[in-house]
Amino acid sequence: MNTMLLYSSITKKVLMALAGLFLVTFLCVHLGINLMLLKDDGGRMFTEAATFMGTNPLIKVFEIVLFAGFLLHILFGLLVSGQNRAARPTAYAFRNSSETSFFSKYMFHTGIIVFIFLVLHFIDFYFIKVGIIAPPPGIESHDFYHRTLLLFSTPWYSLLYIISFVFLGIHLNHAIQSGFQTLGWNHSKYMEAVKFIGSAYSVLITVGFSVIPIYLLLFK
């Protein structure tokens, strides 16, 4: 933590952006596997993919990289947000009314919501897989398919899941173009395209993940 404090503001943000953009690419892989749940084959394809992700040695190494990415992004996020708060000890009495995108000012808050979801997600799946938490009766610790079906059979859980992904979408909408800006990749030629693709990607992630519980709730 001490060395993290010593990094300059730009270095901290660049590391955070690199970790964040790595997590963004990971979401795409995760979505691809999750969408296999929609195939009507009793979860055979999904389970195969999940087994591959859980056993392939290269993926195992990447799992550590992924956890490191999460840790880096979260720790720097907390640190940077703390410093930002300290930079204005006396708040304005009148609410700021500058023309900015509303949610860009709430990256910390949306980040916290996504983090809470991440903890819940770990409790529901990862901790069961590694044996820290016992699986629910009748389901094996590696049986992600039936575990998912069981979770999504509860409407309030599905709703919570969808709300979390709406907040993740809001987070990503600003995050992707912001990451490019932090890394210095802002140019009049392509910045508009980056913003558009970033927004489209965040919509794709939110809709893509949300479609699964909605489909299961309506058709299963």
Next chain:
Amino acid sequence: MNFTLKIWRQKNAGTKGQIVSYDVTAISPDSSFFEMLDTLNQKLIMSGGDPVSFDHDCREGICGTCSLYINGRPHGPEKGVTTCQLHMRSFKDGDTIHIEPWRAKAFPVISDLIVDRSAFDKIIQAGGYVSVNTGGVPDANTIPVPKEKSDEAFDAATCIGCGACVAACSNAAAMLFIGAKVSHLALLPQGQVEAAKRVEKMVACMDELGFGNCSNTYACEAECPKGISVSNIARMNREFLSSKLFAEKEKIIQDSF
């Protein structure tokens, strides 16, 4: 026109401040914001009160001295103007106008609406000198500069250092100011000699002074009276990274005697 003003009053840096309400009447819509405040101050002086202190100098939008956070926006509701270029016709008759000083740890309040912006001077000083040849006056265009680069450099150089970017930023970050200052020298051949060291030193100074980190909300660009683009922040980030990653390390020459 008549207005109710809610103004931050603070005797000095050591005392606590508070919002005080004042009424001003019979204000011409063509009077400037400062003329309106002058009218209030005249009234306060006549009644034996303490006039409201605020920064101003050129009153034509070029010096960067004026400030004021008006109704939640630095330099008030109009785009691309400083407070001294703001007129009372921009408000509605009977409006309540909230006036606060810039708020940032690095900009402590000196009195009422005046803040100490010498942090910006310190950052400029940290940037250091620019090497120039001495001797006779050089011929014009001895150093070729592409027109596009000179235009971009000049756009960055229009920064008047007023601090609206810091005031508007939800993190009180000074990235647009330093981005502009780094850019206008980094874009020109004359600024190349010290470019790598300059950006590192200015960023280090900015961090030390307690400004926040940029979270790319772009409130700075929206409020900059000179319309300086956030692409200057990206350029500074590029300059900073290339300096950190590729610049030669400074050699420490040891005294051999």
